[in-house]
Structure formats: structure tokens, C-alpha cells
Amino acid sequence: MSIEISHVGKRFADFVALDDVSLSIKAGRLTALLGPSGGGKSTLLRIIAGLERADTGRVEIDGVDATRLPPQQRNVGFVFQHYAAFKHLSVRRNVAFGLEIRKRSKEEIRRRVDELLALVHLGQFGDRLPTQLSGGQRQRMALARALAVEPTVLLLDEPFGALDAKVRKELRDWLRRLHDEVHVTTVFVTHDQEEALEVADEIVVINDGRVEQVGAPDDLYDRPANEFVMRFLGPVTQLGDQLVRPHDLQLTTDGGDGVPGRITRVTRIGFEIRVEVTTADGQPVTVTLTRNELLALGIGIGTDVRLRIAPNTPTPTLPPTPTLAPAH
Numbered sequence: 001m002s003i004e005i006s007h008v009g010k011r012f013a014d015f016v017a018l019d020d021v022s023l024s025i026k027a028g029r030l031t032a033l034l035g036p037s038g039g040g041k042s043t044l045l046r047i048i049a050g051l052e053r054a055d056t057g058r059v060e061i062d063g064v065d066a067t068r069l070p071p072q073q074r075n076v077g078f079v080f081q082h083y084a085a086f087k088h089l090s091v092r093r094n095v096a097f098g099l100e101i102r103k104r105s106k107e108e109i110r111r112r113v114d115e116l117l118a119l120v121h122l123g124q125f126g127d128r129l130p131t132q133l134s135g136g137q138r139q140r141m142a143l144a145r146a147l148a149v150e151p152t153v154l155l156l157d158e159p160f161g162a163l164d165a166k167v168r169k170e171l172r173d174w175l176r177r178l179h180d181e182v183h184v185t186t187v188f189v190t191h192d193q194e195e196a197l198e199v200a201d202e203i204v205v206i207n208d209g210r211v212e213q214v215g216a217p218d219d220l221y222d223r224p225a226n227e228f229v230m231r232f233l234g235p236v237t238q239l240g241d242q243l244v245r246p247h248d249l250q251l252t253t254d255g256g257d258g259v260p261g262r263i264t265r266v267t268r269i270g271f272e273i274r275v276e277v278t279t280a281d282g283q284p285v286t287v288t289l290t291r292n293e294l295l296a297l298g299i300g301i302g303t304d305v306r307l308r309i310a311p312n313t314p315t316p317t318l319p320p321t322p323t324l325a326p327a328h
């Protein structure tokens with residue numbers, strides 16, 4: 001059930017949306033395609049689904065060359081950000097749709113739909129119309145419908161993108177648990193690095209039509225292949241010429257070694273305190289602390305401190321990313 005993408009290229013007129021993309025998506029895993037808007041994630045997903053045709057290259061699904069297969073012969077389930085439900089049909093009938101057109105027996109359909117509704121925790125809502133569901137419930141119905149026909153691959157394009165932050169978070173947890181139960185090879189598109197880090201087994205970072213890096217969330221976070229990946233996966237700050245995560249910096253007030261600076265700003269964001277230290281050469285450096293750490297240090301605006309990188313911090317040597325070079 002793996003997906004092999006080899007040398008896929010796609011242009012829209014003279015705009016290069018995908019530039020020679022090769023990628024192996026592992027069977028049974030939950031893989032995130034992560035990257036900024038316009039980077040090519042959806043285009044790649046649509047090429048895997050067969051909704052878009054690659055100009056060059058090859059797509060293999062489960063060992064079969066799918067490059068020229070129409071979507072309905074690829075056995076993929078698809079869920080979009082705005083799910084188009086059949087408004088006049090009940091939730092049950094929406095979920096049953098794919099099974100009905102495949103002419104499965106009434107008994108089999110009833111059993112399978114019951115199972116699926118239970119799986120997506122909509123057991124008691126089967127008789128409602130889609131408009132009588134919340135946004136989160138509707139996306140769960142969409143997933144049940146996509147899973148009904150037992151796809152070999154499940155493709156999700158920002159499935160929770162249109163929902164508010166709290167519901168998104170609930171659905172992320174739920175998607176992770178669902179995947180742990182059904183283990184269907186799943187690829188989902190997101191531009192939200194937290195969503196990818198939290199949910200995915202493997203993350204593919206896509207930018208400017210190219211794959212920047214593929215790896216497990218920890219690998220990407222701790223060993224980014226380049227500056228783009230490091231910046232995209234989480235906050236970074238610069239100490240001297242070293243890029244580092246703000247929580248990997250230590251602040252001391254007892255002299256010793258480290259880069260001297262003075263605290264110029266303290267901001268609290270929920271549980272996290274963001275401290276800005278301006279070093280002697282005028283460079284602002286951000287350090288994040290917990291409230292207790294701040295209190296224990298007894299520091300505030302104007303305190304002279306020293307900054308150093310915490311022991312055991314991964315400090316990748318990063319090749320420069322051309323796209324981040326200043327424009328001239």
C-alpha cells in the first residue's frame with residue numbers, strides 16, 4: 001500500500017508547481033505534506049488521487065503504475081477542506097453512498113455503515129441531515145464516507161482547515177486514534193507545522209514545488225536539512241551566527257561564559273515567557289522560559305544576563321537556503 005512518486009513534474013502554463021518530485025510514502029503510516037501556501041502540496045495530493053495529471057514522472061500505488069489510471073480505479077479515499085455532502089440525504093445514506101453504487105447487499109451496507117458511524121463517533125447521528133451536524137461532525141462523516149469503500153490510500157486535503165482552533169485540535173487527536181485503529185495508508189496536507197508534528201508519523205516538507213526534507217517529526221525538528229525546514233517547523237532565533245530554538249537557550253545572571261546582553265522585553269504568552277535580550281552588538285535574541293524559571297532567575301527588563309546554548313542542543317550545520325536570501 002505504499003506510494004512511490006518518481007520524478008513528478010507539473011506546470012500550470014509557465015508556472016512550475018512541482019519540480020521533479022520523488023518520494024516514497026510508507027504503507028500503513030500517517031504522512032503529512034507540510035509547507036507554505038502555494039508550495040505544491042495540494043497539487044501533489046491531487047496527482048496521487050488522479051484528479052490532476054502529472055506532466056512528467058510516475059505514480060505507483062501499492063506496486064501498480066497508477067500514472068494514467070482514472071481516480072475511480074486507484075482505490076483512494078479523498079476528503080477536502082470543504083466537504084460536499086449530499087444535503088438531501090441522511091448521514092447514513094451519505095456514508096453508504098459508495099457502497100450503494102458498488103451494489104453491495106442491503107445487509108452488508110447496514111452493517112458496514114453502523115461500524116463506520118461508531119468508528120467516527122457519529123453513532124447517534126445517522127438519521128440527521130448533514131446540515132444538522134457541526135463542522136467537525138461533518139468532517140468526521142466525510143472520513144467515514146471515504147473509508148466506506150475500504151480504500152488502499154486515504155488522502156486528506158486540509159480536512160480540518162475550515163474549523164476553529166479548538167475543534168481542529170480535537171479532530172487531530174481523533175484522526176491519530178482513528179489511524180491507530182484502521183492503519184490505512186494516509187496522506188494529509190497541512191500548512192500547520194504543529195498539526196504535522198502532533199499527528200504524523202512522517203512529514204514531507206514541500207516548498208516551491210520541491211521536497212525540502214522527509215523524516216519523522218523529531219528528525220525534522222532536531223535535524224533540519226536546511227534553514228527553511230528549521231524555520232518552518234518552529235520558532236528560531238540567532239545567537240551570533242548560530243540559528244537555535246529559543247527554548248534551547250539558557251539565561252544566567254551569575255557571570256561566567258556566554259554572550260552578554262541586557263533584557264529589553266518580557267512577554268507572556270500563556271504558559272510561556274518570551275524574553276528578548278539585546279546583545280552588545282545590538283542583535284535581539286529571543287529566549288523562552290517557563291514562568292517558574294523566570295521567577296527563579298529574578299530577572300526583568302534591564303537585567304544584564306549571559307546567553308548560552310543549552311548542553312545537548314542539536315545544532316545542525318545548515319546550508320543556506322537560496323529562497324531566504326535577501327532580495328536586492
Ligand SMILES: Nc1ncnc2c1ncn2[C@@H]1O[C@H](COP(=O)(O)OP(=O)(O)OP(=O)(O)O)[C@@H](O)[C@H]1O
Pocket residue numbers: 012015017035036037038039040041042043044189191
Ligand atoms: N489549476 C491551476 N491552474 C493554475 N495554477 C494552479 C492550479 N492549481 C494550482 N496552481 C498553482 O500551483 C501552485 C501550487 O498550488 P497548490 O494548491 O498545490 O499549493 P499548496 O501548497 O497546496 O497551497 P495551499 O496550502 O495554499 O493550498 C500555486 O501557486 C497555485 O496557484
